[in-house]
Amino acid sequence: MEEIARLRRCYLQHRLGFDDWQSCVDWAIERLQRDDEGDDLDVVMLAAATKVEEVWPLVSAIVSRYLDGAQISDDVAAGKYIVELHTAYLSKSESIETLEQKFWKIFNRLNQPSWLAMLARNCEYATDMDFYEKPFEDEFSYISGLWSRASTLNEFLVSYDRNISNSHEADWQPVKNS
Known part of the structure; x- marks a missing residue:
């Protein structure tokens, strides 16, 4: 077909x-x-x-x-949708603000998978704190890149490295009072 x-x-x-x-x-x-x-x-x-x-x-x-079932699992659905959202974000038809609600909806719908935690969190933080924009974009590129090449959750998980996601943390320093 x-x-x-x-x-x-x-x-x-x-x-x-x-x-x-x-x-x-x-x-x-x-x-x-x-x-x-x-x-x-x-x-x-x-x-x-x-x-x-x-x-x-x-x-x-x-x-x-x-x-087959592995190609239409909820995790695959989420991953492929994230790839589409990444493309939309790059073309500016989606923003950090519009993505936040979508990521949390997916995250909760999938019973909070660990591979999606950093992306959802960084997106939320980036809506309020500019210094989280780059970590958010780095994680978004990483996750969408893996999902663009994966057809099943297992294929994704074989490539996914939690340490890479953990490295997408904001590098900020608290303001020191003089």
């Missing part, structure tokens, strides 16, 4: 609590208009869906047919 990546992206964002069900329906409509799916009943039913309750079981069935 061509363009499964677009549907996978939509599905993974749903798994993280960022619903965009209409883009899934649009995907199915486009596939049918180009006659790319033949008579796949799930795609036909997805294209006709008008309620969110109809969409997610169909999307899940379609995605599960083409990808």
Whole structure:
């Protein structure tokens, strides 16, 4: 199936609590208009869906047919979304302020994985303390770079080094009173 990546992206964002069900329906409509799916009943039913309750079981069935469970885990969903957010941040369509809420939502949704702790924390600190901007950006680049190359959580974890994340700490000195 061509363009499964677009549907996978939509599905993974749903798994993280960022619903965009209409883009899934649009995907199915486009596939049918180009006659790319033949008579796949799930795609036909997805294209006709008008309620969110109809969409997610169909999307899940379609995605599960083409990808294994390791490629659609919540951690992979988070990692791939972080890659997208990093690209958006670099293009200035996301800011530290807009990212903070998203990172904490993902962090809590995933039951606080250690690999995401420094990124979420540094983002929060960078919203109030300018000297945390560089450590935040360093950690953001590091995590998104690892996830851009990983297809599964295991692939990510093999490359992830907590010491590198720990090194993305602000170098600040308290103000001394004379």
